[in-house]
Amino acid sequence: MTTRYTKDHEWVRLDGDTATIGISAYAAGELGDVVFVELPEAGKALEKGAEAAVVESVKAASEVYAPVSGEVTEINAALEEAPQTVNEAPEGDGWFFRLKLSDKSQLDGLMDEAAYKTFCEGL
Amino acid sequence: MADPSELKHTPLFDLHRELGGRMVPFAGYAMPVQFEGIIAEHGWTREKAGLFDVSHMGQRFLLGPDHETAAKALEAVTPGNLCGLKPGRQRYTLLLLDNGGIVDDFMVARSPDPDDEGSLFLVFNAARKDIDDAYLAERLPEGVTLAAAEDRALLALQGPAAHEVMARHCPQAAELSFMGVRSAAFALPQGAVDIHVSRSGYTGEDGFEISVPAERAEAVARALLAEEAVRPVGLGARDSLRLEAGLPLYGHDIDETTSPVEAGLAFAVAKARRESADFPGAERILAELAEGPSRQRVGLRPAGRAPVREGAQILGESDALIGAVTSGSFAPTVGAPIAMGYVDRAYAEPGTKVQLAGRRGSEPAEIVAMPFVPHRYRRSGGKQSGAA
16 A cells, blocks of 8 residues: 655555545654644545644644545544554554545645655755 | 744754754744653653753843842842842842833842852843843943843753752752752863852752853763763753743743732742832732732643643633633643633632633633642752652
8 A cells, every 4th residue: 555645744545445644754753742633523524635633742733634535434543542652653553534535536646655755855 | 933044052052953952943042842852851850850951041140339239229120039138049030010010030149159249140031131131221220230141051950860960060059959059160071160050940840050151061061961860851841841830931921911919929029028019010019919919820720631722711601701821731740731821810719610712612621729740849958858
Protein backbone atom coordinates (compact mmCIF):
# COMPACT_ATOMS: atom_id res chain seq x y z
CA MET A 1 0.00 0.00 0.00
CA THR A 2 1.46 3.33 -0.94
CA THR A 3 1.23 6.29 1.35
CA ARG A 4 0.47 9.72 -0.01
CA TYR A 5 0.94 13.05 1.70
CA THR A 6 -0.61 16.52 1.69
CA LYS A 7 1.09 19.89 2.06
CA ASP A 8 -0.71 20.14 5.42
CA HIS A 9 1.26 17.06 6.55
CA GLU A 10 -1.53 14.51 6.60
CA TRP A 11 -0.86 11.03 5.21
CA VAL A 12 -3.37 8.80 3.40
CA ARG A 13 -3.01 5.05 2.85
CA LEU A 14 -5.49 3.32 0.55
CA ASP A 15 -6.77 -0.23 1.09
CA GLY A 16 -9.51 -1.06 -1.42
CA ASP A 17 -11.76 1.97 -1.25
CA THR A 18 -10.96 2.73 2.40
CA ALA A 19 -8.34 5.34 3.24
CA THR A 20 -6.54 5.49 6.58
CA ILE A 21 -5.48 9.01 7.56
CA GLY A 22 -3.06 10.41 10.08
CA ILE A 23 -0.39 13.08 10.49
CA SER A 24 3.15 12.63 9.21
CA ALA A 25 6.20 11.95 11.35
CA TYR A 26 7.42 15.41 10.34
CA ALA A 27 4.20 17.00 11.65
CA ALA A 28 4.28 15.00 14.88
CA GLY A 29 7.85 16.09 15.45
CA GLU A 30 7.01 19.73 14.83
CA LEU A 31 4.01 19.62 17.16
CA GLY A 32 5.92 18.03 20.01
CA ASP A 33 4.17 16.04 22.72
CA VAL A 34 0.59 15.33 21.66
CA VAL A 35 -1.75 15.42 24.66
CA PHE A 36 -5.21 15.31 23.07
CA VAL A 37 -6.77 14.37 19.75
CA GLU A 38 -10.32 15.31 18.81
CA LEU A 39 -11.61 12.93 16.13
CA PRO A 40 -14.65 13.13 13.84
CA GLU A 41 -17.69 10.95 14.52
CA ALA A 42 -18.10 7.73 12.57
CA GLY A 43 -20.63 8.20 9.78
CA LYS A 44 -19.72 11.84 9.22
CA ALA A 45 -19.28 12.92 5.62
CA LEU A 46 -16.13 14.96 5.09
CA GLU A 47 -15.34 17.12 2.09
CA LYS A 48 -11.73 17.30 0.92
CA GLY A 49 -10.06 20.19 2.75
CA ALA A 50 -12.63 20.34 5.55
CA GLU A 51 -11.49 20.36 9.18
CA ALA A 52 -11.61 16.73 10.27
CA ALA A 53 -9.75 16.56 13.58
CA VAL A 54 -7.84 18.68 16.07
CA VAL A 55 -4.53 17.67 17.55
CA GLU A 56 -3.36 19.40 20.72
CA SER A 57 0.24 19.50 21.88
CA VAL A 58 1.32 20.90 25.25
CA LYS A 59 1.70 24.33 23.66
CA ALA A 60 -0.96 24.63 20.97
CA ALA A 61 -3.86 23.24 18.96
CA SER A 62 -3.63 22.39 15.25
CA GLU A 63 -6.33 21.41 12.77
CA VAL A 64 -6.16 18.26 10.68
CA TYR A 65 -7.93 18.49 7.32
CA ALA A 66 -9.55 15.74 5.29
CA PRO A 67 -7.06 15.07 2.46
CA VAL A 68 -9.81 13.45 0.39
CA SER A 69 -13.62 13.39 0.50
CA GLY A 70 -15.49 10.48 2.03
CA GLU A 71 -17.48 9.09 4.91
CA VAL A 72 -15.82 8.35 8.26
CA THR A 73 -16.02 4.57 8.82
CA GLU A 74 -13.76 4.20 11.84
CA ILE A 75 -11.83 6.32 14.31
CA ASN A 76 -8.75 5.40 16.34
CA ALA A 77 -10.43 5.42 19.76
CA ALA A 78 -7.16 4.30 21.42
CA LEU A 79 -5.85 7.87 20.97
CA GLU A 80 -8.27 9.08 23.63
CA GLU A 81 -6.39 7.19 26.35
CA ALA A 82 -2.98 7.27 24.68
CA PRO A 83 -2.58 10.44 22.57
CA GLN A 84 1.21 10.04 22.82
CA THR A 85 0.88 7.22 20.25
CA VAL A 86 0.77 10.01 17.66
CA ASN A 87 4.39 10.82 18.58
CA GLU A 88 5.47 7.22 19.05
CA ALA A 89 4.07 5.85 15.78
CA PRO A 90 2.62 8.72 13.73
CA GLU A 91 2.37 6.74 10.49
CA GLY A 92 1.35 3.47 12.18
CA ASP A 93 -0.64 2.98 15.40
CA GLY A 94 -1.06 6.73 15.67
CA TRP A 95 -3.54 6.87 12.75
CA PHE A 96 -6.57 9.15 13.23
CA PHE A 97 -9.55 7.89 11.19
CA ARG A 98 -10.65 5.89 8.15
CA LEU A 99 -12.73 7.17 5.25
CA LYS A 100 -14.76 5.37 2.59
CA LEU A 101 -13.63 7.33 -0.44
CA SER A 102 -16.15 9.01 -2.69
CA ASP A 103 -13.59 9.88 -5.40
CA LYS A 104 -10.37 7.90 -5.63
CA SER A 105 -8.97 10.26 -8.25
CA GLN A 106 -8.47 12.87 -5.50
CA LEU A 107 -5.45 10.82 -4.42
CA ASP A 108 -3.69 11.62 -7.66
CA GLY A 109 -3.07 15.19 -6.61
CA LEU A 110 -1.20 14.16 -3.45
CA MET A 111 2.54 13.68 -3.01
CA ASP A 112 4.25 10.31 -2.81
CA GLU A 113 6.82 9.66 -0.11
CA ALA A 114 9.78 10.94 -2.11
CA ALA A 115 8.00 14.12 -3.16
CA TYR A 116 6.85 14.75 0.41
CA LYS A 117 10.37 14.28 1.73
CA THR A 118 11.63 16.87 -0.72
CA PHE A 119 8.76 19.15 0.26
CA CYS A 120 9.65 18.93 3.97
CA GLU A 121 13.33 19.56 3.29
CA GLY A 122 12.36 22.82 1.63
CA LEU A 123 10.43 24.06 4.69
CA MET B 1 6.54 36.15 12.86
CA ALA B 2 9.76 38.07 13.42
CA ASP B 3 12.53 37.81 10.88
CA PRO B 4 14.91 35.24 12.39
CA SER B 5 17.91 37.32 11.37
CA GLU B 6 16.72 40.19 13.55
CA LEU B 7 16.40 38.07 16.68
CA LYS B 8 18.89 38.63 19.44
CA HIS B 9 21.00 35.76 20.71
CA THR B 10 21.83 34.97 24.33
CA PRO B 11 25.40 33.92 25.18
CA LEU B 12 24.17 30.30 25.12
CA PHE B 13 22.71 30.39 21.58
CA ASP B 14 25.41 28.17 20.05
CA LEU B 15 25.14 25.69 22.92
CA HIS B 16 21.35 25.46 22.46
CA ARG B 17 21.85 24.64 18.79
CA GLU B 18 24.51 22.07 19.61
CA LEU B 19 22.14 20.42 22.12
CA GLY B 20 19.38 20.19 19.53
CA GLY B 21 17.21 22.97 20.93
CA ARG B 22 14.29 23.99 18.75
CA MET B 23 14.73 27.74 18.49
CA VAL B 24 11.71 30.04 18.40
CA PRO B 25 11.28 33.81 18.63
CA PHE B 26 10.46 35.00 22.13
CA ALA B 27 10.49 38.64 23.25
CA GLY B 28 12.90 39.50 20.44
CA TYR B 29 15.29 36.63 21.17
CA ALA B 30 15.89 33.28 19.53
CA MET B 31 15.21 30.94 22.44
CA PRO B 32 14.92 27.14 22.77
CA VAL B 33 11.29 26.12 23.26
CA GLN B 34 12.32 22.51 23.80
CA PHE B 35 15.20 20.05 23.53
CA GLU B 36 14.10 16.47 24.18
CA GLY B 37 10.39 17.34 24.52
CA ILE B 38 8.30 19.47 26.85
CA ILE B 39 6.79 16.61 28.88
CA ALA B 40 10.14 14.87 29.37
CA GLU B 41 11.89 18.13 30.33
CA HIS B 42 9.09 19.07 32.68
CA GLY B 43 9.21 15.70 34.43
CA TRP B 44 13.01 15.76 34.63
CA THR B 45 12.91 19.16 36.36
CA ARG B 46 10.41 17.89 38.94
CA GLU B 47 12.45 14.72 39.58
CA LYS B 48 16.08 15.77 39.03
CA ALA B 49 17.26 19.18 37.82
CA GLY B 50 16.66 21.26 34.71
CA LEU B 51 18.99 23.96 33.38
CA PHE B 52 17.20 26.94 31.83
CA ASP B 53 18.67 29.85 29.89
CA VAL B 54 16.86 32.98 31.07
CA SER B 55 19.47 35.41 29.76
CA HIS B 56 16.76 37.22 27.79
CA MET B 57 15.48 38.62 31.07
CA GLY B 58 16.54 42.13 32.04
CA GLN B 59 19.30 42.16 34.64
CA ARG B 60 19.66 45.61 36.15
CA PHE B 61 21.57 47.36 38.91
CA LEU B 62 19.77 50.15 40.70
CA LEU B 63 22.53 52.34 42.06
CA GLY B 64 22.26 54.89 44.85
CA PRO B 65 24.54 56.37 47.47
CA ASP B 66 23.24 54.04 50.19
CA HIS B 67 20.64 51.33 50.66
CA GLU B 68 17.95 53.57 52.05
CA THR B 69 18.16 56.05 49.17
CA ALA B 70 18.05 53.31 46.51
CA ALA B 71 15.32 51.37 48.30
CA LYS B 72 13.20 54.50 48.82
CA ALA B 73 13.49 55.31 45.12
CA LEU B 74 12.20 51.83 44.24
CA GLU B 75 9.50 51.97 46.92
CA ALA B 76 8.10 55.04 45.18
CA VAL B 77 7.05 52.80 42.26
CA THR B 78 6.39 49.49 44.06
CA PRO B 79 4.29 48.35 47.06
CA GLY B 80 7.15 46.40 48.69
CA ASN B 81 9.01 47.04 51.92
CA LEU B 82 12.40 47.42 50.26
CA CYS B 83 13.97 49.61 52.91
CA GLY B 84 13.49 46.60 55.16
CA LEU B 85 15.18 44.23 52.70
CA LYS B 86 18.09 42.71 54.59
CA PRO B 87 21.55 42.18 53.11
CA GLY B 88 21.66 38.81 51.36
CA ARG B 89 17.93 38.65 50.73
CA GLN B 90 15.72 38.87 47.65
CA ARG B 91 12.07 39.79 47.33
CA TYR B 92 9.34 39.57 44.65
CA THR B 93 7.78 42.93 43.90
CA LEU B 94 5.69 44.79 41.35
CA LEU B 95 6.25 47.91 39.29
CA LEU B 96 2.90 49.72 39.48
CA LEU B 97 1.03 52.32 37.45
CA ASP B 98 -0.79 55.16 39.19
CA ASN B 99 -4.07 53.30 38.54
CA GLY B 100 -2.74 50.21 40.33
CA GLY B 101 -2.12 48.21 37.15
CA ILE B 102 1.06 46.16 36.94
CA VAL B 103 3.91 47.35 34.69
CA ASP B 104 6.04 44.32 35.54
CA ASP B 105 6.66 41.74 38.24
CA PHE B 106 10.27 41.22 39.21
CA MET B 107 12.82 40.16 41.79
CA VAL B 108 14.88 42.67 43.75
CA ALA B 109 17.98 41.49 45.58
CA ARG B 110 20.32 43.14 48.09
CA SER B 111 23.88 41.88 48.13
CA PRO B 112 25.27 40.86 51.53
CA ASP B 113 28.62 42.44 50.66
CA PRO B 114 29.14 45.85 52.35
CA ASP B 115 31.06 46.97 49.24
CA ASP B 116 27.77 46.73 47.31
CA GLU B 117 25.98 49.14 49.68
CA GLY B 118 23.45 51.24 47.77
CA SER B 119 23.14 48.73 44.93
CA LEU B 120 20.05 46.61 44.26
CA PHE B 121 19.95 43.85 41.66
CA LEU B 122 16.69 43.61 39.67
CA VAL B 123 15.53 41.01 37.13
CA PHE B 124 12.82 42.22 34.73
CA ASN B 125 10.69 40.18 32.33
CA ALA B 126 12.24 40.02 28.85
CA ALA B 127 9.22 41.48 27.09
CA ARG B 128 8.96 44.33 29.62
CA LYS B 129 12.52 45.39 30.30
CA ASP B 130 12.55 48.30 27.84
CA ILE B 131 9.21 49.54 29.17
CA ASP B 132 10.46 49.21 32.75
CA ASP B 133 13.63 51.13 31.92
CA ALA B 134 11.64 53.99 30.42
CA TYR B 135 9.20 54.03 33.31
CA LEU B 136 11.96 54.14 35.90
CA ALA B 137 13.94 56.74 33.94
CA GLU B 138 10.97 59.08 34.36
CA ARG B 139 10.45 58.35 38.01
CA LEU B 140 13.82 57.83 39.63
CA PRO B 141 15.08 60.75 41.72
CA GLU B 142 18.41 62.43 41.10
CA GLY B 143 21.28 60.40 42.46
CA VAL B 144 19.68 57.02 41.79
CA THR B 145 20.37 55.41 38.43
CA LEU B 146 19.47 52.21 36.63
CA ALA B 147 22.23 50.33 34.81
CA ALA B 148 21.59 47.39 32.49
CA ALA B 149 23.88 44.42 33.01
CA GLU B 150 23.71 43.39 29.35
CA ASP B 151 27.10 41.69 29.57
CA ARG B 152 25.73 39.02 31.91
CA ALA B 153 23.90 35.76 31.23
CA LEU B 154 21.29 34.34 33.60
CA LEU B 155 20.87 30.59 34.14
CA ALA B 156 18.29 28.85 36.29
CA LEU B 157 19.03 25.45 37.81
CA GLN B 158 15.73 24.06 39.12
CA GLY B 159 14.67 20.81 40.72
CA PRO B 160 15.26 18.59 43.76
CA ALA B 161 18.79 17.67 42.61
CA ALA B 162 19.81 21.33 42.18
CA HIS B 163 21.13 21.48 45.73
CA GLU B 164 23.57 18.57 45.49
CA VAL B 165 24.73 19.67 42.06
CA MET B 166 25.34 23.23 43.24
CA ALA B 167 27.12 21.97 46.35
CA ARG B 168 29.77 20.39 44.12
CA HIS B 169 30.42 23.47 42.00
CA CYS B 170 29.65 26.30 44.37
CA PRO B 171 29.27 25.25 48.03
CA GLN B 172 28.58 28.83 49.14
CA ALA B 173 25.49 28.93 46.93
CA ALA B 174 24.23 25.60 48.29
CA GLU B 175 24.19 27.13 51.77
CA LEU B 176 21.62 29.75 50.80
CA SER B 177 18.03 29.40 51.96
CA PHE B 178 15.01 30.27 49.79
CA MET B 179 15.27 33.86 48.52
CA GLY B 180 18.82 34.21 49.81
CA VAL B 181 21.41 35.87 47.55
CA ARG B 182 25.17 36.26 47.50
CA SER B 183 28.24 36.53 45.32
CA ALA B 184 30.18 33.30 45.12
CA ALA B 185 32.94 31.53 43.26
CA PHE B 186 31.71 28.89 40.79
CA ALA B 187 34.49 26.34 40.28
CA LEU B 188 35.56 25.64 36.69
CA PRO B 189 38.55 23.69 35.37
CA GLN B 190 39.88 26.83 33.68
CA GLY B 191 39.55 28.87 36.89
CA ALA B 192 36.67 29.94 39.13
CA VAL B 193 34.19 32.54 37.97
CA ASP B 194 32.42 35.04 40.21
CA ILE B 195 28.65 34.66 40.06
CA HIS B 196 25.68 36.42 41.65
CA VAL B 197 23.44 33.61 42.80
CA SER B 198 20.02 33.49 44.42
CA ARG B 199 18.06 30.54 45.76
CA SER B 200 14.92 31.09 43.73
CA GLY B 201 13.27 30.37 40.44
CA TYR B 202 9.89 30.15 38.77
CA THR B 203 9.08 26.45 38.67
CA GLY B 204 7.84 25.77 42.22
CA GLU B 205 10.95 23.66 42.82
CA ASP B 206 14.03 24.34 44.90
CA GLY B 207 16.76 25.85 42.78
CA PHE B 208 19.09 28.67 41.90
CA GLU B 209 19.34 31.59 39.51
CA ILE B 210 22.90 32.22 38.46
CA SER B 211 24.03 35.51 36.98
CA VAL B 212 27.37 35.07 35.24
CA PRO B 213 29.53 37.20 32.92
CA ALA B 214 28.48 36.46 29.35
CA GLU B 215 31.88 35.14 28.27
CA ARG B 216 31.87 32.48 31.03
CA ALA B 217 28.21 31.48 30.69
CA GLU B 218 28.77 28.58 28.33
CA ALA B 219 31.49 27.11 30.55
CA VAL B 220 29.21 27.29 33.59
CA ALA B 221 26.34 25.73 31.62
CA ARG B 222 28.58 22.93 30.33
CA ALA B 223 29.86 22.20 33.84
CA LEU B 224 26.29 21.86 35.11
CA LEU B 225 25.13 19.83 32.10
CA ALA B 226 28.03 17.42 32.63
CA GLU B 227 26.23 16.34 35.81
CA GLU B 228 24.10 13.25 35.36
CA ALA B 229 21.17 14.89 37.16
CA VAL B 230 21.09 17.97 34.91
CA ARG B 231 19.48 18.29 31.49
CA PRO B 232 18.70 21.35 29.38
CA VAL B 233 15.12 22.59 29.53
CA GLY B 234 13.38 24.98 27.15
CA LEU B 235 10.79 27.69 27.50
CA GLY B 236 7.94 25.24 26.85
CA ALA B 237 8.53 23.35 30.07
CA ARG B 238 9.35 26.57 31.89
CA ASP B 239 5.80 27.67 31.07
CA SER B 240 4.11 24.39 32.09
CA LEU B 241 6.16 24.27 35.31
CA ARG B 242 5.26 27.80 36.37
CA LEU B 243 1.60 27.21 35.50
CA GLU B 244 1.48 24.10 37.70
CA ALA B 245 3.15 26.15 40.44
CA GLY B 246 0.31 28.68 40.13
CA LEU B 247 2.72 31.49 39.23
CA PRO B 248 1.41 34.24 36.96
CA LEU B 249 3.14 35.07 33.67
CA TYR B 250 3.33 38.73 32.70
CA GLY B 251 1.44 39.57 29.53
CA HIS B 252 -0.91 36.66 30.08
CA ASP B 253 -2.04 36.43 33.71
CA ILE B 254 -1.06 39.93 34.76
CA ASP B 255 -0.76 43.18 32.82
CA GLU B 256 -1.36 46.92 33.05
CA THR B 257 -5.09 46.37 33.72
CA THR B 258 -4.76 43.87 36.56
CA SER B 259 -4.13 44.99 40.12
CA PRO B 260 -2.02 43.07 42.64
CA VAL B 261 -5.14 42.21 44.64
CA GLU B 262 -7.05 40.89 41.64
CA ALA B 263 -3.98 38.89 40.64
CA GLY B 264 -3.68 37.24 44.06
CA LEU B 265 -0.39 39.05 44.69
CA ALA B 266 -1.50 40.99 47.77
CA PHE B 267 1.44 39.42 49.65
CA ALA B 268 3.63 41.81 47.64
CA VAL B 269 1.82 44.79 49.22
CA ALA B 270 3.83 45.14 52.43
CA LYS B 271 2.11 45.81 55.74
CA ALA B 272 4.09 48.99 56.36
CA ARG B 273 3.21 50.26 52.90
CA ARG B 274 -0.50 49.61 53.45
CA GLU B 275 -0.26 51.91 56.44
CA SER B 276 1.73 54.62 54.69
CA ALA B 277 -0.41 54.25 51.51
CA ASP B 278 2.34 55.92 49.50
CA PHE B 279 2.68 53.66 46.45
CA PRO B 280 1.21 54.08 42.95
CA GLY B 281 -2.40 52.91 42.81
CA ALA B 282 -2.69 52.86 46.61
CA GLU B 283 -6.25 54.14 46.50
CA ARG B 284 -7.52 51.29 44.30
CA ILE B 285 -5.35 48.62 45.88
CA LEU B 286 -6.22 49.50 49.49
CA ALA B 287 -9.93 49.66 48.59
CA GLU B 288 -9.68 46.22 46.99
CA LEU B 289 -7.90 44.88 50.07
CA ALA B 290 -10.65 46.25 52.30
CA GLU B 291 -13.70 45.41 50.20
CA GLY B 292 -12.44 42.62 47.93
CA PRO B 293 -11.66 43.03 44.23
CA SER B 294 -14.41 42.75 41.62
CA ARG B 295 -12.54 39.87 39.95
CA GLN B 296 -9.86 37.44 41.06
CA ARG B 297 -7.22 35.23 39.49
CA VAL B 298 -8.18 31.60 40.05
CA GLY B 299 -7.05 28.12 39.14
CA LEU B 300 -9.23 25.99 36.84
CA ARG B 301 -9.48 22.24 36.29
CA PRO B 302 -11.31 21.34 33.09
CA ALA B 303 -13.31 18.12 33.50
CA GLY B 304 -12.21 16.69 30.16
CA ARG B 305 -8.81 15.81 28.75
CA ALA B 306 -8.56 18.59 26.20
CA PRO B 307 -6.33 21.54 27.11
CA VAL B 308 -8.15 24.84 27.47
CA ARG B 309 -6.28 27.79 26.04
CA GLU B 310 -5.79 31.46 26.80
CA GLY B 311 -8.81 33.46 25.67
CA ALA B 312 -11.47 30.84 26.41
CA GLN B 313 -14.51 32.40 28.07
CA ILE B 314 -15.52 31.39 31.58
CA LEU B 315 -19.29 31.05 31.98
CA GLY B 316 -21.31 30.89 35.19
CA GLU B 317 -24.95 30.10 35.84
CA SER B 318 -27.23 30.49 32.80
CA ASP B 319 -24.08 30.80 30.68
CA ALA B 320 -23.42 34.32 31.97
CA LEU B 321 -19.93 35.53 31.03
CA ILE B 322 -17.96 35.75 34.29
CA GLY B 323 -14.36 35.85 33.09
CA ALA B 324 -11.66 34.54 30.77
CA VAL B 325 -8.81 32.05 30.78
CA THR B 326 -5.38 33.74 30.77
CA SER B 327 -3.13 30.64 30.65
CA GLY B 328 -3.97 27.05 29.88
CA SER B 329 -2.00 23.95 29.08
CA PHE B 330 -1.70 20.25 29.62
CA ALA B 331 -0.01 19.84 33.01
CA PRO B 332 2.51 16.98 32.83
CA THR B 333 2.89 16.44 36.60
CA VAL B 334 -0.85 16.72 37.24
CA GLY B 335 -1.48 14.52 34.19
CA ALA B 336 -4.45 16.61 33.08
CA PRO B 337 -5.21 20.00 31.61
CA ILE B 338 -5.07 23.00 33.96
CA ALA B 339 -5.65 26.70 33.50
CA MET B 340 -5.74 30.01 35.26
CA GLY B 341 -7.94 32.99 34.60
CA TYR B 342 -10.00 35.76 36.11
CA VAL B 343 -13.57 35.40 37.35
CA ASP B 344 -16.06 37.66 39.09
CA ARG B 345 -15.47 37.46 42.81
CA ALA B 346 -18.77 35.63 43.43
CA TYR B 347 -17.39 32.66 41.47
CA ALA B 348 -13.86 32.62 42.89
CA GLU B 349 -14.40 30.10 45.67
CA PRO B 350 -12.67 26.73 45.07
CA GLY B 351 -15.23 24.08 44.21
CA THR B 352 -17.36 26.45 42.14
CA LYS B 353 -18.56 24.80 38.92
CA VAL B 354 -18.18 26.81 35.71
CA GLN B 355 -18.19 26.24 31.96
CA LEU B 356 -15.26 27.02 29.66
CA ALA B 357 -16.20 28.10 26.15
CA GLY B 358 -13.37 27.68 23.69
CA ARG B 359 -12.94 26.50 20.15
CA ARG B 360 -14.73 23.19 20.63
CA GLY B 361 -17.77 24.57 22.42
CA SER B 362 -18.37 24.66 26.11
CA GLU B 363 -17.17 22.13 28.67
CA PRO B 364 -17.40 21.88 32.46
CA ALA B 365 -14.60 22.94 34.79
CA GLU B 366 -14.08 23.63 38.46
CA ILE B 367 -12.42 26.52 40.27
CA VAL B 368 -9.54 25.08 42.30
CA ALA B 369 -6.95 26.37 44.75
CA MET B 370 -3.42 26.96 43.48
CA PRO B 371 -0.69 25.81 43.24
CA PHE B 372 -1.69 22.74 41.25
CA VAL B 373 1.56 21.06 42.36
CA PRO B 374 2.92 21.88 45.84
CA HIS B 375 5.92 24.21 46.05
CA ARG B 376 9.11 22.58 47.29
CA TYR B 377 11.20 25.62 48.19
CA ARG B 378 13.97 25.17 50.70
CA ARG B 379 13.09 27.75 53.30
CA SER B 380 15.30 26.51 56.10
CA GLY B 381 18.74 26.72 54.53
CA GLY B 382 20.86 24.50 52.44
CA LYS B 383 22.01 22.03 55.04
CA GLN B 384 18.81 21.14 56.78
CA SER B 385 16.30 19.52 54.45
CA GLY B 386 16.66 15.84 53.72
CA ALA B 387 15.54 16.07 50.10
CA ALA B 388 19.05 15.91 48.75
